[in-house]
Amino acid sequence: MTKRFFFVFLLVAVIIAGFVSFYASASPDGLTKxxxxxxxxxxxKDHQFKDSPLGDYGVKGVDNERLSGGLAGVIGVGLTLAVGGGLFWVVRRRSSAG
Amino acid sequence: MRCVHVPNGFFDAPVSIGAGVVAAAGIGLCLKGARRELDDRTAPLAGLTAAFIFAAQMINFPVGAGTSGHLMGGALAAILVGPYTGVLCISVVLLVQTFFADGGVTAYGINVTLMGIVSVAVGYGIFRLLMAVLPKNRSSVTIASFSGALVSVPASALAFVGLFALGGTADLSLGAVATAMISVHVLIGIGEGVITAVTVGSIAAVRPDLVHGVTLTPAAPLQLRNDADLPVDTPAAGGVSA
Structure with missing residues (x-):
């Protein structure tokens, strides 16, 4: 039950980052404006990682803009889940049952 | 689709370093506090919340002519998984985003301070305050989530202006920067409020037992808690409102 809920939550994040993000507004955001x-x-000043393989939410070497952005988004979701999930799993209090 | 946070170069070295110290101290404090919020069930939820916020921050929505905004997520994370864990969620998202060249590396401390610490403190503070005075039902959760999230955005913008007064790299009229920053961020805050209320409301509808901000409210009729279940909250862990 909880596993299914987690799976749906992750699926929603992957769809947003991998697909919906293509349709995001390209206008400058509030601070930039x-x-x-x-x-x-x-x-x-230029970003230290502006030439990183994932710079500006695109995968270097993938020319299709939709694919490149979507792939970068899915990689980002996976990275965030790995780093965050790993950190929170380490920090959590252990149940006595183990 | 570029969701830009504070880039490199907007602040001088003392403010960047000072914010870095504040961020490091805040993260240290939250690592301790998060232990009380995280268990075998909520730790995976917190990881997923961070991943969801990363995804949601890619969605810039239009706010008026030629301007956009995106979710910050501090209030959302704090309501879903607790304020200490919430700050850590935002810090993780900001860390991963630096690899996407979003949010300057030297501005990391500033971004953690503004979007993590300030938005969680203000957003979650208002959420708890409203939950304490509103009737204990589901629409109160939605109203409190919306309001906390909305106010957290201009609050972060105001903190940005405060830092700019201390050590901005351009000599500008602070009043003009403050007016412009706050007016546009009130609009972005409405989007923040809607996304937060919809997300919290959807999760609270199916799994209220997993939502930190709901399980903390003693009289809420939504929660599952009894001796058969795992303890939803640690007794007297400092999270319960006085």
Whole structure:
């Protein structure tokens, strides 16, 4: 029962990151917009990982934009689940039953 | 689809380092506190919550002309899995996002402070406050989730302006930056509130026993708790409202 609930929750995340994300608004977000309007956007420095294989939510080498973005999203969900799930599993209090 | 957090270069070194220290101390405190919130059932839920927030942050929704916003997720995480674990969820999401070149590496402490600590503290604080005064039913959970999430976004924006006053790298009228930041983030906050309320409401409808913010409310008719079940909450663990 709980396993099925977890599976559905994960499935929703994968669909959002892998598919729905393609349709996200491409307009600058609130902070970027304010930075542009108020003239401090130029202060932004390049990201250390801008050339990383996953930079800007795309997989380098995959040319199809929909596929590249979707794949990056699914990889991100998997990475977050692995890092977060691993951390929380270690931190959790152990039940006496083990 | 680019969901941009605070990038490198917006803040000077002292503020970046100072926020890094605040973030490190906050994460340390939350690692201790999260132990009380996490058990064999809630630990996997917390990992999934972080993964869900990563996914949801990819969805920029339009807020007015030529501007977009996306979920921050602090209030959502705190309501689902508890405030300490909530801060850790956001910190994990922000860490993974740096590999997607989103949110500067040197701005990591600032992003954890603003989107993790400030949004969880404000969003969860308002949620608990409303849960204490509203009638104990499901629509109160939705209203409290919506309100906490909504206010958490302009609160983070206000904290951004505060940091900018301390050590922003551009010399600007703070009043103008504050007005612009808060007005756009109130709109983004409405989206945050809707996404949070829908997500919390959907999960509370099928598995209220898994929602931290619901199980903590003693008189809530939604919860499953009895001696046959695992303890939903540790006694006197500091989470229960006075």
């Amino acid at each position: 304010v930075a542009e309007d108020k003239g401090f956007a130029s202060q932004e």
